[in-house]
Amino acid sequence: MEHAATILIVDDDVSAVRTLSKAIAGLGRIFFATQGDAAVELARDQKPDLILLDAEMPGISGFEVCRILKEDPSTSNIPVIFVTAHTETDREEEGLALGAVDFIGKPIRPAIVAARVKTHLYLKLAMDRLNRQAQTDGMTGLANRRALDQTIAREWQSVLRTQRAFSLLLLDIDFFKRYNDHYGHLMGDECLIAVARALAGCAERPMDLAARYGGEEFVIVLPETTRDGACQVATKIIESVRALNIPHAASELGIVTVSVGAASFDADSGGWSLLENASANPPGLKFSASELLCVADKALYAAKQAGRNSSRFEAIEARSAEKVGPVTGGN
Ligand SMILES: Nc1nc2c(ncn2[C@@H]2O[C@H](COP(=O)(O)OP(=O)(O)OP(=O)(O)O)[C@@H](O)[C@H]2O)c(=O)[nH]1
Numbered sequence: 001m002e003h004a005a006t007i008l009i010v011d012d013d014v015s016a017v018r019t020l021s022k023a024i025a026g027l028g029r030i031f032f033a034t035q036g037d038a039a040v041e042l043a044r045d046q047k048p049d050l051i052l053l054d055a056e057m058p059g060i061s062g063f064e065v066c067r068i069l070k071e072d073p074s075t076s077n078i079p080v081i082f083v084t085a086h087t088e089t090d091r092e093e094e095g096l097a098l099g100a101v102d103f104i105g106k107p108i109r110p111a112i113v114a115a116r117v118k119t120h121l122y123l124k125l126a127m128d129r130l131n132r133q134a135q136t137d138g139m140t141g142l143a144n145r146r147a148l149d150q151t152i153a154r155e156w157q158s159v160l161r162t163q164r165a166f167s168l169l170l171l172d173i174d175f176f177k178r179y180n181d182h183y184g185h186l187m188g189d190e191c192l193i194a195v196a197r198a199l200a201g202c203a204e205r206p207m208d209l210a211a212r213y214g215g216e217e218f219v220i221v222l223p224e225t226t227r228d229g230a231c232q233v234a235t236k237i238i239e240s241v242r243a244l245n246i247p248h249a250a251s252e253l254g255i256v257t258v259s260v261g262a263a264s265f266d267a268d269s270g271g272w273s274l275l276e277n278a279s280a281n282p283p284g285l286k287f288s289a290s291e292l293l294c295v296a297d298k299a300l301y302a303a304k305q306a307g308r309n310s311s312r313f314e315a316i317e318a319r320s321a322e323k324v325g326p327v328t329g330g331n
Pocket of ligand 1: 172173174176178180184185186187188189192214216308
């Protein structure tokens with residue numbers, strides 16, 4: 001859902017803040033800072049949709065604020081408009097070279113400020129919408145494969161840096177071909193959407209990510225989660241899908257079920273010893289996040305072999321699947 005735009009005004013002159021606020025009233029929620037360091041903090045915390053930034057301020061200058069924000073991946077996409085009395089060409093060039101989208105001269109002309117802010121807010125919100133769409137699976141609303149790959153790559157870097165546990169679940173709807181054949185593809189799509197909704201409800205922590213991997217396969221990314229935690233989520237997923245109680249006349253189980261393969265990179269799963277063997281140098285590590293996904297795939301295969309509607313965990317080194325949690329009934 002689209003949120004109301006937020007605009008940060010940064011100027012050490014309070015009367016300028018007031019004039020700018022008046023000029024852009026009605027275009028979004030406005031908040032302000034009168035110093036550069038407070039502006040950086042607010043931008044990181046609030047992620048405004050646009051910043052009107054005074055170029056000359058005591059302490060950290062507006063140019064320096066812009067440089068800091070553009071170097072930080074969490075704030076680099078926030079458009080910055082410089083507002084300054086120094087409108088010489090070389091100053092303007094310098095500001096634009098730092099990544100600002102526009103340059104407005106003082107004294108402030110309210111109609112010009114409002115028009116430019118409107119344009120840049122429109123572009124920012126449109127870009128946000130496109131980015132969201134590019135990361136979302138159109139049918140289920142879950143993260144798509146691109147978002148999944150990006151998340152895994154980012155989290156994997158964090159695992160190597162912090163040596164925090166990391167787990168992946170790979171899951172697949174049981175006998176889904178038969179479901180499509182029996183009920184038709186439209187009902188198949190409805191089933192995928194319902195299962196996806198159940199999965200989203202199981203990935204509860206803010207850092208968890210539920211994604212559609214492709215077809216009727218899904219992946220749950222569980223950062224900072226050990227093998228025990230991953231196995232608990234796997235069990236919860238199986239129970240949640242069973243609780244949907246979607247009839248599946250072409251399955252021996254009578255209802256739609258899923259099988260889950262779990263893999264973890266943590267102290268118990270041999271992950272840390274792999275890191276140590278890489279002579280404390282992560283680039284030397286002969287193991288990658290995609291290999292962890294292969295381990296989860298092996299575990300999923302084992303769950304399918306064992307009769308479906310269940311989860312299996314596979315350790316990195318031993319590569320022998322173990323049953324991770326009893327799933328009662330229907331099996
Ligand atoms: N309706 C629908 N079906 C899809 C979609 N994506 C993949 N499928 C179907 O999912 C089915 C997957 O079949 P299989 O890979 O043989 O797996 P399965 O029948 O679930 O069998 P097991 O995984 O062994 O339990 C195929 O029939 C695909 O056509 C989709 O977006 N919508």
